[in-house]
Amino acid sequence: MTLYRSVADFRPDQVDQILDRAAQIKSGEAPIASTHQTIVGLAFLQASLRTRTGFAAAAIRLGATPIEVLGLRASDASMPESVESTIRILAGYTDIVVARVDQPLVVPDSVKVPVLSGGDGGPAAEHPSQALIDLFALSQLPVPISQQTIAMCGDLRMRAARSLLRLLTERRPHRLVFITDPTLREGLEWPSELNKLIEYRPLDDIADVDALYVVGIPHGAIHEEGRARLRVRTDHLESMPAHAGVFSPLPLIDEMEREAFNHPRVRIFDQSDDGLFVRAAILEFLLDVPERHFAEDHRL
Amino acid sequence: MTLYRSVADFRPDQVDQILDRAAQIKSGEAPIASTHQTIVGLAFLQASLRTRTGFAAAAIRLGATPIEVLGLRASDASMPESVESTIRILAGYTDIVVARVDQPLVVPDSVKVPVLSGGDGGPAAEHPSQALIDLFALSQLPVPISQQTIAMCGDLRMRAARSLLRLLTERRPHRLVFITDPTLREGLEWPSELNKLIEYRPLDDIADVDALYVVGIPHGAIHEEGRARLRVRTDHLESMPAHAGVFSPLPLIDEMEREAFNHPRVRIFDQSDDGLFVRAAILEFLLDVPERHFAEDHRL
Amino acid sequence: MTLYRSVADFRPDQVDQILDRAAQIKSGEAPIASTHQTIVGLAFLQASLRTRTGFAAAAIRLGATPIEVLGLRASDASMPESVESTIRILAGYTDIVVARVDQPLVVPDSVKVPVLSGGDGGPAAEHPSQALIDLFALSQLPVPISQQTIAMCGDLRMRAARSLLRLLTERRPHRLVFITDPTLREGLEWPSELNKLIEYRPLDDIADVDALYVVGIPHGAIHEEGRARLRVRTDHLESMPAHAGVFSPLPLIDEMEREAFNHPRVRIFDQSDDGLFVRAAILEFLLDVPERHFAEDHRL
Numbered sequence: 001m002t003l004y005r006s007v008a009d010f011r012p013d014q015v016d017q018i019l020d021r022a023a024q025i026k027s028g029e030a031p032i033a034s035t036h037q038t039i040v041g042l043a044f045l046q047a048s049l050r051t052r053t054g055f056a057a058a059a060i061r062l063g064a065t066p067i068e069v070l071g072l073r074a075s076d077a078s079m080p081e082s083v084e085s086t087i088r089i090l091a092g093y094t095d096i097v098v099a100r101v102d103q104p105l106v107v108p109d110s111v112k113v114p115v116l117s118g119g120d121g122g123p124a125a126e127h128p129s130q131a132l133i134d135l136f137a138l139s140q141l142p143v144p145i146s147q148q149t150i151a152m153c154g155d156l157r158m159r160a161a162r163s164l165l166r167l168l169t170e171r172r173p174h175r176l177v178f179i180t181d182p183t184l185r186e187g188l189e190w191p192s193e194l195n196k197l198i199e200y201r202p203l204d205d206i207a208d209v210d211a212l213y214v215v216g217i218p219h220g221a222i223h224e225e226g227r228a229r230l231r232v233r234t235d236h237l238e239s240m241p242a243h244a245g246v247f248s249p250l251p252l253i254d255e256m257e258r259e260a261f262n263h264p265r266v267r268i269f270d271q272s273d274d275g276l277f278v279r280a281a282i283l284e285f286l287l288d289v290p291e292r293h294f295a296e297d298h299r300l
Numbered sequence: 301m302t303l304y305r306s307v308a309d310f311r312p313d314q315v316d317q318i319l320d321r322a323a324q325i326k327s328g329e330a331p332i333a334s335t336h337q338t339i340v341g342l343a344f345l346q347a348s349l350r351t352r353t354g355f356a357a358a359a360i361r362l363g364a365t366p367i368e369v370l371g372l373r374a375s376d377a378s379m380p381e382s383v384e385s386t387i388r389i390l391a392g393y394t395d396i397v398v399a400r401v402d403q404p405l406v407v408p409d410s411v412k413v414p415v416l417s418g419g420d421g422g423p424a425a426e427h428p429s430q431a432l433i434d435l436f437a438l439s440q441l442p443v444p445i446s447q448q449t450i451a452m453c454g455d456l457r458m459r460a461a462r463s464l465l466r467l468l469t470e471r472r473p474h475r476l477v478f479i480t481d482p483t484l485r486e487g488l489e490w491p492s493e494l495n496k497l498i499e500y501r502p503l504d505d506i507a508d509v510d511a512l513y514v515v516g517i518p519h520g521a522i523h524e525e526g527r528a529r530l531r532v533r534t535d536h537l538e539s540m541p542a543h544a545g546v547f548s549p550l551p552l553i554d555e556m557e558r559e560a561f562n563h564p565r566v567r568i569f570d571q572s573d574d575g576l577f578v579r580a581a582i583l584e585f586l587l588d589v590p591e592r593h594f595a596e597d598h599r600l
Numbered sequence: 601m602t603l604y605r606s607v608a609d610f611r612p613d614q615v616d617q618i619l620d621r622a623a624q625i626k627s628g629e630a631p632i633a634s635t636h637q638t639i640v641g642l643a644f645l646q647a648s649l650r651t652r653t654g655f656a657a658a659a660i661r662l663g664a665t666p667i668e669v670l671g672l673r674a675s676d677a678s679m680p681e682s683v684e685s686t687i688r689i690l691a692g693y694t695d696i697v698v699a700r701v702d703q704p705l706v707v708p709d710s711v712k713v714p715v716l717s718g719g720d721g722g723p724a725a726e727h728p729s730q731a732l733i734d735l736f737a738l739s740q741l742p743v744p745i746s747q748q749t750i751a752m753c754g755d756l757r758m759r760a761a762r763s764l765l766r767l768l769t770e771r772r773p774h775r776l777v778f779i780t781d782p783t784l785r786e787g788l789e790w791p792s793e794l795n796k797l798i799e800y801r802p803l804d805d806i807a808d809v810d811a812l813y814v815v816g817i818p819h820g821a822i823h824e825e826g827r828a829r830l831r832v833r834t835d836h837l838e839s840m841p842a843h844a845g846v847f848s849p850l851p852l853i854d855e856m857e858r859e860a861f862n863h864p865r866v867r868i869f870d871q872s873d874d875g876l877f878v879r880a881a882i883l884e885f886l887l888d889v890p891e892r893h894f895a896e897d898h899r900l
Contacts, residue, residue, distance in 0.1 A: 063336060269410055
């Protein structure tokens with residue numbers, strides 16, 4: 001069993017490999033065919049739309065079939081089963097498990113298949129597949145990531161933001177602009193080598209920003225006044241360069257003004273659509289499909 | 301993107317084509333094979349048994365694979381995502397979306413795949429796939445629709461009834477008998493050319509009726525006395541011709557007496573079973589499978 | 601239609617056939633391929649993890665595709681549909697239905713496909729697929745079942761236990777040890793020929809036991825003192841022979857001490873994993889796949 005809980009569980013060259021394959025799949029190259037009998041277990045014990053349906057679709061595009069467990073359910077005779085036990089049972093029936101949980105993702109030793117976090121909880125919570133999707137979205141801009149000024153706006157402690165920050169440490173963009181409130185980065189740690197790239201700015205100072213990444217702000221995380229200061233408006237988007245893009249790992253509710261959603265800078269749905277290719281590349285990588293095919297060829 | 305929200309979004313010749321294909325598929329002709337990788341997104345934000353599992357099964361019989369979103373779910377950090385956004389996200393991962401919603405079905409421009417209503421809400425609510433299934437059920441009777449006396453009993457404002465009325469305007473049966481209460485057709489409009497076909501009658505005057513379509517009555521839509529007057533009993537069924545059939549688009553609770561369910565006139569389960577063929581024909585039509593296969597042949 | 605509600609609905613030679621196929625499938629022999637278009641309906645109107653996901657996975661391993669109905673859902677206009685009607689509708693779209701319900705499983709005559717109980721309710725409640733899995737687990741021990749001393753600990757009235765007892769009547773183990781409380785077998789009946797095999801013992805008298813089957817105890821079924829007396833601890837496991845195994849049909853909450861879960865005697869996850877092979881063999885048997893393939897060959 002290998003657990004992929006953090007982006008750090010992927011080597012930098014593996015990240016490259018996954019992004020390259022995602023680009024190939026996007027450009028029309030067929031993902032390496034799996035068989036209908038290959039099963040992708042989706043243990044989404046916390047609710048999700050993009051990640052769950054995105055992995056289900058990616059599994060099917062690969063030729064595999066998903067099975068879902070949504071939420072923890074009590075059996076008739078007992079309390080709800082534990083997260084660990086639920087994942088262990090599902091792992092016994094499947095070839096890979098993607099799990100979303102609200103606690104640190106831990107997997108029993110007896111699990112024999114790869115387990116990928118679809119977002120976990122706790123103080124070191126991460127969301128590695130989302131961060132790979134976000135990195136892919138950044139890579140679609142006409143400026144290479146190494147030359148991009150990337151602004152992150154909102155609650156920087158969100159798990160997708162934490163994972164993306166770790167990936168960006170490796171990729172080293174030109175500049176990282178944090179648009180946030182001190183309470184929304186309380187306790188957040190990042191690699192010290194990022195410090196010289198980081199600037200703190202208000203939301204109306206993004207004229208040089210290539211990518212605005214709207215992290216999202218949980219309800220109740222900050223008072224309405226602070227929340228309003230971090231709300232993306234059309235005039236902010238207008239101030240950005242023409243080639244710039246606005247991305248988000250989450251459904252935005254009031255973190256962006258309703259009228260701003262249709263602004264040409266906003267690439268959130270493209271980012272979501274491309275997520276399918278990234279997830280297909282991730283599953284292909286984790287299922288190690290080529291090797292399997294080789295084994296099957298020999299069996300014949 | 302094409303949105304099929306109303307039966308009016310299908311041309312009459314397309315309705316014919318779908319019903320003909322449904323009959324062919326019922327008679328054993330294989331639906332045109334899709335591939336396992338074709339994904340039918342089922343966004344059932346309102347509960348459903350027949351429509352949801354029927355489209356899932358139809359997708360699989362075609363060779364495709366369904367993905368479901370049941371209800372609107374909040375992500376961890378935010379309010380439930382909007383209906384429009386949910387459909388847009390799912391559409392990005394799939395080849396077609398069938399959506400059931402409790403508001404008028406509207407789809408963002410950026411959706412690139414066909415979207416079919418599985419029942420929507422609002423004052424012009426429709427349920428086009430159910431109406432096609434109901435029309436198919438009527439076509440299974442030994443009398444052609446153009447010669448049928450069709451009685452509709454219950455709340456005529458229900459979305460399936462509204463869609464069926466629109467289809468029948470085109471098909472022009474011999475007579476339309478409305479068995480209802482003034483409060484259960486309040487505000488309902490229908491094409492004026494239907495007026496000369498319509499008669500109002502009580503439920504005990506159906507000796508000449510070829511098809512009794514039990515629309516259903518929402519809880520609380522009418523007082524119990526009125527409800528009782530519209531409750532189908534065995535003696536009503538006995539009064540119908542031997543070849544007549546009783547149909548319904550819905551699970552009936554108290555709109556029909558329990559003992560009446562097993563009466564030989566009642567074809568509700570046959571109607572439901574045949575729904576699989578109609579839904580397969582609808583998906584085949586919307587996915588435009590032949591064209592796709594042609595494209596794939598050329599790619600080889 | 602054939603209803604498989606009880607283990608008694610399988611002939612003894614059919615039980616043998618299923619267990620033999622499960623062993624073959626476990627040893628790597630491919631299950632007889634079904635087609636993607638074959639649909640296994642899963643009507644899990646009561647919650648379930650193992651049985652639901654296990655049958656879904658087994659269906660996919662066979663090459664078929666599952667469709668799920670989880671819980672009874674009300675349609676927009678009416679009360680929740682009845683269990684019988686829900687199963688009937690789903691059966692019309694599928695090739696087989698596996699149903700979990702909280703009442704005696706009864707199926708309308710008009711159902712034309714096999715229906716298998718995934719656990720039902722009422723005074724004669726059974727859980728035949730679980731009992732076949734449990735029998736398979738017992739058969740994996742190095743001592744043949746006919747020579748095993750099998751202890752059953754907990755509430756013997758649970759449906760899986762009732763089904764297993766019926767299967768064991770046929771298999772005739774060396775001895776059956778009941779570790780329970782008089783209140784937890786109140787009203788339970790078993791075939792009289794079992795009486796000479798049965799002994800009642802406390803949990804600390806299992807040094808000769810080959811298989812300890814922890815039945816589970818519903819919340820509130822017994823006072824905490826009695827519950828504690830039936831709680832499996834590491835020292836109990838240590839007293840068992842080295843080859844012995846501990847099994848359970850359920851997620852255990854407090855019926856076994858937390859520390860005991862990782863004890864080498866505990867085979868609960870192996871039992872669960874092997875459940876996939878048994879369920880594949882059951883589906884293969886019920887779908888009668890070879891015959892179907894034959895029919896299809898002739899059709900070509």
